[in-house]
Amino acid sequence: MSSTDLPNMLPAMLPRLWAFALRLTRDRHDAEDLVQRACVRALERVDQLQPETAPLSWMFSIVHTTWINELQARNVRDRSSAEWDESRIQNVPDQSVRTPEEVLMSRQIIGAVMRLPEAQRAVMLLIALEGMSYAETAEILNVPIGTVMSRLSRARQTIGEGFTSGR
Incomplete structure (x- = not known):
């Protein structure tokens, strides 16, 4: 290049x-x-x-x-920093989402990701939304691949708990 x-x-x-x-x-x-x-x-x-x-x-x-x-x-x-205000975030719509149910689920998932701690949120955004591999994510964040896997696991667990508890 x-x-x-x-x-x-x-x-x-x-x-x-x-x-x-x-x-x-x-x-x-x-x-x-x-x-x-x-x-x-x-x-x-x-x-x-x-x-x-x-x-x-x-x-x-x-x-x-x-x-x-x-x-x-x-x-x-x-x-x-300013207090988090849900109404201020402008989500970039996922073009593959078509039905109202999928739109609602996408908004709920993005909301759950946005409530994650900074380190977990960055990993989740890169892997789940940007489609980066674990190795690419580790390189981007300058952390070991095991740290990426751990943060992703904790993020998924936190999101799963949020949906089962009705948040």
């Missing part, structure tokens, strides 16, 4: 990056800023993209790392 390839590839990646960022940040403006910062960072460091690494996986990694850095900076600045 040459340094001229990434700028041409980024526009096609933006919808998936933005959806991932929106689900990570839970805020439209934060997601927009996050994707913009991640794209700038990627373009500045395009020479660090290894030939065996998929550009989309690399971009997901940059988005996630940029978000973690932002959370840490917010904690250092002692800024508290």
Whole structure:
């Protein structure tokens, strides 16, 4: 991959990056800023993209790392985040969902995923929604594959408990 390839590839990646960022940040403006910062960072460091690494996986990694850095900076600045407001989230609709029942189930599942702790939510978003493999997810999040499997298991268990308890 040459340094001229990434700028041409980024526009096609933006919808998936933005959806991932929106689900990570839970805020439209934060997601927009996050994707913009991640794209700038990627373009500045395009020479660090290894030939065996998929550009989309690399971009997901940059988005996630940029978000973690932002959370840490917010904690250092002692800024508290706004209280979670279900009405503010704008979900990116799944084009494969067709019936009203499927739409409702999709919204319930996305809601359950959004209530997960940050680490579990990132794993669930990458594997379940983005279709990344365990290995790709481990690379994106810079954690061992066993950690990915553990977080995914806990996330699934938490979501399952939420549905059985009627949340």
